[in-house]
Every structure is written in C-alpha cells, then in structure tokens.
Amino acid sequence: MDELTLDAAICSDYERLLKESQRGLVAWRERSEEVSRFGLQGKIIGDELQKLQAVYATAYHRLEQHGKTCLLCQFTIGLEEVDPPTSVFISPRRELPA
Ligand SMILES: [Zn+2]
Numbered sequence: 001m002d003e004l005t006l007d008a009a010i011c012s013d014y015e016r017l018l019k020e021s022q023r024g025l026v027a028w029r030e031r032s033e034e035v036s037r038f039g040l041q042g043k044i045i046g047d048e049l050q051k052l053q054a055v056y057a058t059a060y061h062r063l064e065q066h067g068k069t070c071l072l073c074q075f076t077i078g079l080e081e082v083d084p085p086t087s088v089f090i091s092p093r094r095e096l097p098a
Pocket of ligand 1: 011012013014066070071072073
C-alpha cells in the first residue's frame with residue numbers, strides 16, 4: 001500500500017491560485033517601490049500600476065472564491081484560524097507622486 005502523505009491533503013488548485021496571487025502581489029509591490037524610489041510619474045506609470053494591481057486583485061479574488069467553494073480547501077483551511085488578509089487591499093501604496 002502507498003503511504004498517504006500530508007501533501008496529498010493540500011488542494012493543488014488552491015496552491016496554484018495562491019502562487020498566482022502571490023506573484024501578482026510581488027510584481028505590483030516591486031513596481032510600486034521602483035516608482036517611488038525613482039520618482040517615476042505620469043499616466044503610463046499610473047496605468048501600469050493599476051494594471052498590475054488588477055492582475056493581483058483578480059488572482060486574489062479567484063483564490064478567495066475557490067476557498068469558498070472547494071470542499072477540500074474548506075476542510076484544510078478550516079483547521080487553522082486564519083484572518084482574512086483583507087488588509088492588503090486597505091493599505092495599497094497610495095502615496096504616489098500626484
Ligand atoms: Zn481547493
């Protein structure tokens with residue numbers, strides 16, 4: 001008989017969505033930091049940042065929806081008390097040069 005590993009209990013869809021949203025967040029953050037470090041400004045930069053934020057928001061939304069509908073995830077995540085990471089959305093870097 002094969003041994004059951006704990007890894008098997010982690011939903012692979014969830015993992016994929018989590019990675020996607022994390023990648024989106026990192027890309028958005030890194031760009032925001034570059035923008036403020038180099039004092040970049042203008043409509044193109046603003047649009048670019050907005051696009052990166054949208055990519056992240058979409059990925060995060062998918063992750064959230066998945067967590068609500070996936071039984072495996074509800075079982076796995078339900079075991080830990082997790083605070084919803086909404087704070088990420090409340091404090092986006094809005095101190096960009098006007
Ligand atoms: Zn799942």
